[in-house]
Amino acid sequence: MNEDTDDIETQLRRWRPVAVRDDLTRRIALDLEGPHRQRATWWQRLGFRHPMAAVGWGLAAPALIILATLHLDAPGPGTAIAPSVRAAHSSVPPREPTTMQATRITNRRYQTNDEGVVLTREQRPMRQTRYQSEDTIAWQDARTGTQLEVSYPREDVVQIPVTTR
Amino acid sequence: MGSQDFSDDWRACFAELGPRLLLFARQWLPSVADAEDVVQEAFIRFWRKGGRRASANQGLLFAAVRTAALDHLRHESRRRRREQTALDENILPAVTACEEPWLIPDEGTSESSGELDAALRQLPSEQREVLVLKVWGELTHDEVGAALSIPTNTAASRYRYALGNLKKLLHATCHERGH
Numbered sequence: 001m002n003e004d005t006d007d008i009e010t011q012l013r014r015w016r017p018v019a020v021r022d023d024l025t026r027r028i029a030l031d032l033e034g035p036h037r038q039r040a041t042w043w044q045r046l047g048f049r050h051p052m053a054a055v056g057w058g059l060a061a062p063a064l065i066i067l068a069t070l071h072l073d074a075p076g077p078g079t080a081i082a083p084s085v086r087a088a089h090s091s092v093p094p095r096e097p098t099t100m101q102a103t104r105i106t107n108r109r110y111q112t113n114d115e116g117v118v119l120t121r122e123q124r125p126m127r128q129t130r131y132q133s134e135d136t137i138a139w140q141d142a143r144t145g146t147q148l149e150v151s152y153p154r155e156d157v158v159q160i161p162v163t164t165r
Numbered sequence: 166m167g168s169q170d171f172s173d174d175w176r177a178c179f180a181e182l183g184p185r186l187l188l189f190a191r192q193w194l195p196s197v198a199d200a201e202d203v204v205q206e207a208f209i210r211f212w213r214k215g216g217r218r219a220s221a222n223q224g225l226l227f228a229a230v231r232t233a234a235l236d237h238l239r240h241e242s243r244r245r246r247r248e249q250t251a252l253d254e255n256i257l258p259a260v261t262a263c264e265e266p267w268l269i270p271d272e273g274t275s276e277s278s279g280e281l282d283a284a285l286r287q288l289p290s291e292q293r294e295v296l297v298l299k300v301w302g303e304l305t306h307d308e309v310g311a312a313l314s315i316p317t318n319t320a321a322s323r324y325r326y327a328l329g330n331l332k333k334l335l336h337a338t339c340h341e342r343g344h
Binding site (some may be wrong): 005007008009012013014015016017018019020021023024025027028029031032115116117118 | 175176179180183184185187188201204205208209212213244245247248265266267268269270271281296300301325328329331332335
């Protein structure tokens with residue numbers, strides 16, 4: 001029995017499973033790396049390991065800014081501000097309104113589910129297909145080159161009437 | 166741990182295990198698209214639940230694919246029952262059996278995959294799943310047992326029966342062809 005099975009086992013090992021299509025790897029990448037992936041918590045995104053550390057820094061930062069502003073705005077007696085600094089302060093041009101323009105709109109479908117035949121309220125048979133896709137809109141400020149991109153998931157359900165005899 | 170490492174890990178893991186997982190799923194699901202959906206679902210769920218250890222514990226990943234495939238089958242059978250209730254029997258075309266091969270030969274092997282695929286499909290499912298996990302999943306009998314929730318000895322005996330049956334089936338095919 002062993003010799004027999006060894007023989008067939010050797011024969012089987014000369015075969016290998018059919019390769020996975022690139023599309024499947026892309027779909028998994030979209031799930032694991034795309035907008036639907038499990039997101040890090042807000043404090044992890046800010047680079048903190050513990051939420052209290054983030055809260056602490058969050059409270060400390062405005063306090064420091066307020067203190068620094070008070071210190072700059074109210075110089076003590078005898079403190080002279082250099083004319084060049086004063087000039088620079090006053091010569092900052094007023095901020096212009098942004099000129100963001102949409103440059104790209106894409107729709108990437110990553111899953112199609114045929115959900116079979118369903119009945120409407122009127123008992124009419126319809127074939128229902130659910131499409132899941134990701135829409136992306138990109139804007140660019142022509143003046144400064146600033147780019148903004150927003151992606152969000154979308155789900156479409158399409159029903160096509162089925163002809164009955 | 167940066168996201169780049171995470172990404173590289175899953176890609177390496179999937180490049181290695183993806184074809185085996187797909188082969189395993191296709192035992193139950195005749196459509197390649199369905200099998201791909203199941204592998205996608207199982208792999209993503211597994212990876213999010215700590216899949217970094219996937220390469221060290223492949224049996225769990227195969228078990229996840231099996232569970233997803235059986236869930237899919239149950240869902241499909243419910244759907245078909247609904248459709249049958251809603252419609253006359255002959256309105257929808259019957260699902261054609263998938264003819265795409267499960268296996269391809271290594272370089273230097275001149276045989277066609279049709280006979281082997283056909284023989285594999287004829288094996289009892291409990292033998293076939295053990296065979297696939299052992300030969301192409303490269304799991305040990307212990308790991309096969311753990312993945313299928315059966316004792317190791319049962320996995321080993323099913324494997325022996327599967328090899329014996331497969332040999333008989335291939336032999337019969339050769340005779341039919343007049344070899």
